[in-house]
Amino acid sequence: MQRYSILWADDEIDLLKPHILFLEQKGYDVTPVNSGTDAIDKVADQHYDIVFLDENMPGMTGLETLTYIKSQKPALPVIMITKSEEEHIMEEAIGAKIADYLIKPLNPNQILLSVKKILDNKRLVSEKTTSTxxxxxRNISMQVGDARNWEEWADIYRKLVYWELEIGAAEGGSMNEVLSMQKDEANGSFAKFIDQEYQDWMNDPKADKPLLSHQLMKSKVFPLLKEQKPVFFIVIDNLRYDQWKSMEPHCIGVFQH
Structure with a gap:
C-alpha cells in the first residue's frame, strides 16, 4: 500500500502531537515544522503529497506561505487550518486555490476525512487517466502508421496534446515516459510526411494541404476587410497547440467580450 507524506506547519506543533500520531497510525508519514519558513524549505527539498498550514503563524503567515508554495508547486494540495472564521481570510485562502479549509479545534476524524477526500480523489483520477x-x-500508434494526409496528422497531434495535458494534470508518473516515446515516434513519422509533401504544398495550387502562413492574410483577413468589418489580427510566434490549450480557458472570455 502506498504511504502518503504530509507536511504540517503550525507554530504550536507540539500541541498537535495526538493528531500527528493518529495520522501515522493510519499509515501516513507526517513531517512537523513550526513556521512558514521551515515549511517552504521542506517543500523545496522533499516531496510531499499534502501540506497542512496554520493560518496564524508569527513571521511568515499561513497565507503568505501558501502563496509561495503555490508559486513553486501549484499542483501540491494545501489544507489551511485556522482559529478564525473571518470571511475575508477564507476568501483569500480559497482564491489561492487551497484544497480544503479546517477550523480549530480540530477533530481527528475531520482531519482524516479531509486527507482521504483529497488524496483518494487524486489517486482515482490518476488511475482512470492511466487506464484510459x-x-x-494502440489506437494512436495505428493512426501514426496509417496517416496519409495532413488532416489525419492534425487529429493525431490533437490526441497527443490532450493526453499530455491529462497525464500531466494527473501526475501520471511512468505514463509520462510512455507518452514521450509515442510522441517521439509520431514526430519521426510526421517529419517524413512533411519531407514528402512540402514541395507539392508550395508549388501545386490543387494539392490537399493545410492553410499555410503565406496564405493566411488572403484567406482569413482580407475578406473581412473587404466587408468593412472590424478586425483584430493577433500574431503569436512559436505558440504550440498544448500551450494554447492551457491558455484557452483564460482567453475565450476576453475574446468574447
Missing part, C-alpha cells in the same frame, strides 16, 4: 490512455495507446 493505455487503451488509447
Amino acid at each position: 490512455y493505455q487503451q488509447e495507446f
Whole structure:
C-alpha cells in the first residue's frame, strides 16, 4: 500500500502531537515544522503529497506561505487550518486555490476525512487517466502508421496534446515516459510526411494541404476587410497547440467580450 507524506506547519506543533500520531497510525508519514519558513524549505527539498498550514503563524503567515508554495508547486494540495472564521481570510485562502479549509479545534476524524477526500480523489483520477490512455495507446500508434494526409496528422497531434495535458494534470508518473516515446515516434513519422509533401504544398495550387502562413492574410483577413468589418489580427510566434490549450480557458472570455 502506498504511504502518503504530509507536511504540517503550525507554530504550536507540539500541541498537535495526538493528531500527528493518529495520522501515522493510519499509515501516513507526517513531517512537523513550526513556521512558514521551515515549511517552504521542506517543500523545496522533499516531496510531499499534502501540506497542512496554520493560518496564524508569527513571521511568515499561513497565507503568505501558501502563496509561495503555490508559486513553486501549484499542483501540491494545501489544507489551511485556522482559529478564525473571518470571511475575508477564507476568501483569500480559497482564491489561492487551497484544497480544503479546517477550523480549530480540530477533530481527528475531520482531519482524516479531509486527507482521504483529497488524496483518494487524486489517486482515482490518476488511475482512470492511466487506464484510459493505455487503451488509447494502440489506437494512436495505428493512426501514426496509417496517416496519409495532413488532416489525419492534425487529429493525431490533437490526441497527443490532450493526453499530455491529462497525464500531466494527473501526475501520471511512468505514463509520462510512455507518452514521450509515442510522441517521439509520431514526430519521426510526421517529419517524413512533411519531407514528402512540402514541395507539392508550395508549388501545386490543387494539392490537399493545410492553410499555410503565406496564405493566411488572403484567406482569413482580407475578406473581412473587404466587408468593412472590424478586425483584430493577433500574431503569436512559436505558440504550440498544448500551450494554447492551457491558455484557452483564460482567453475565450476576453475574446468574447
